[in-house]
Amino acid sequence: MAPDVPAAQPLISSDVEAVLAAAGGLVAGLPLGREYRVLRRILEGTRAGVAVLDTELRFLYVNPRMARVDGLPAEAHLGRTLTDVLPGVHHAEQVLREVLRDGRPRQLVATGFTHAPSPPARRVWRATYHRLEDEHGRIVGLVGVALEITEPSQYLRELERAQQRMALLDTAVTRIGTTLDVEATCAELADFVVPGLADAAGVELFQQDRPSGRRGTPPGVMRLRRAAASFAPQLRSALREIGAIGVSMEYEAGSPIRRRLDAGESWMHDLSAGDVPEGPYAGRVARYRALGVHSLLITPLGTEDRLLGTLSMIRAGPSPSFTREDAVVAKELAARAARALDRAVRYARDHAMALELQRALLTEPTVPHPNLETAFRYLPADDTTVVGGDWFDALALSRDRNLLVIGDVMGHGVEAAVAMSHYRSMMRALADTGLQPHEMLQHADRMVADAGFDRVATCLVALGDPHANTVSYANAGHLPPLRLTPQGHPEIVPLPVGPPLGTGFGSYETVTRPGVPGGTLLLYTDGLVERRDEDIDESLRRLTRLRLSPRDSLDKIVDDVLAQLMSGPAEDDVAVLAARVHRLTRH
Known part of the structure; x- marks a missing residue:
């Protein structure tokens, strides 16, 4: 109208x-x-x-x-x-x-x-x-x-974005660093930022130079290796090659990216602009542009005292370009993730060092007398637990006797492995003194306590005398041995248990039992049988239900024991020492 x-x-x-x-x-x-x-x-x-x-x-x-x-x-x-x-x-x-x-x-x-x-x-x-x-x-x-209402609306939008950023960062604490594995932590970080903050992301860590004879890192060049990558579904196939795990990234000294990273700052680049960074990075920029990538953001991953690597992110297609606000969020996220990654890196280094030390110290035991056959195994714990201080030994003594020793130092890591070497050396020295098993433990307990050593250890010694056809035992807080009869029946050898070594209050007892001609004696550490949700008595009863053949070789028996008791990765270190007595050879 x-x-x-x-x-x-x-x-x-x-x-x-x-x-x-x-x-x-x-x-x-x-x-x-x-x-x-x-x-x-x-x-x-x-x-x-x-x-x-x-x-x-x-x-x-x-x-x-x-x-x-x-x-x-x-x-x-x-x-x-x-x-x-x-x-x-x-x-x-x-x-x-x-x-x-x-x-x-x-x-x-x-x-x-x-x-x-x-x-x-x-x-x-x-x-x-x-x-x-x-x-x-x-x-x-x-x-x-x-x-x-422009200003109130902007304020509400800013408030909403701030809340989203805080929620993102708070969630990162529970999603990143759930394990002590370096590669897994990197993967958690990359997966976390896609798609919430980027269309694709990669985590790069410092790469050591290649072995001699191959090209190393040029002087002044920062070389990183991609440890993890994550892609939005629409970019996965296109970026798989240039974003693959294992590829190397190099940043020359003085380049724009390197200057920002050295200063602990993020580097942001709009690929729609005409400028292209110099150096090896220029080639990647051309490939990114060809795939529709228009915005890059590289953030340092580091703690207060060292740089661990970088978090690289891209946006493509209809996604908006990265902003300064995104760079602030990425930097805070990287700082939180770096703390978890630093723990994983330090753990990996300490674990490798402790494991190397443990294996070096647990070389083949001293060769016992020919009348005793031995077999042994050492299994380090799963990577979720630091290597422990298990040890074992077999020593030849006078009058054709043999001494079997097995022990477990309290704690984990390099310190436990070093302590294990002290205990092993001390027991070897005491074995040559002619002391009875309980006297060896008493001297060891007093020596450790007097030295102020703060690592206690359990220890079981078994002294075999083929002439008397006996085995004499003494136990310092360790689990009892298992005896496999010539008929194939596994039996726990009951022993009185004294306190662990290192308390200074040790009171131990030597118990002598008949030997087991044609049978097998099995010494082990608690990692073989103990389970977090199981009573120790039930754990020991599982030993008596083992199905073993006494006629098999000791290596076969030990492997069968491990196969029947270890259903998955070890929760703790496992040491097993098996021994079998042969008839004396008369000369």
């Missing part, structure tokens, strides 16, 4: 006195005149933008506030549609037509930019539209009242 007033003419005059004069001198003194003046002051003084539209959604009137917001004089609005005047603002014209049709007011949110200069690239308004009718009930158009 067409409006009753011309679209190109103002609906409300800006000249109040002229309007009142045209209406007749008497009108100026009546309440109607006063009401008109009040209406003008309200419309011109309000901070809300007010506009009147005709039934074709063309401007009939805008108040001064609306004109300032739009950046155009009021006269430039008249007779033109919303889209004509403000092409940069999204208007839900269909909703406005529904207000004209049913008369029910609507509240809308409009976004965009106007002709007025404004810092934000996109502004936000909340407007309410009402239908206008004349005194005869005819529809003449709409009146809209709008308030700009």
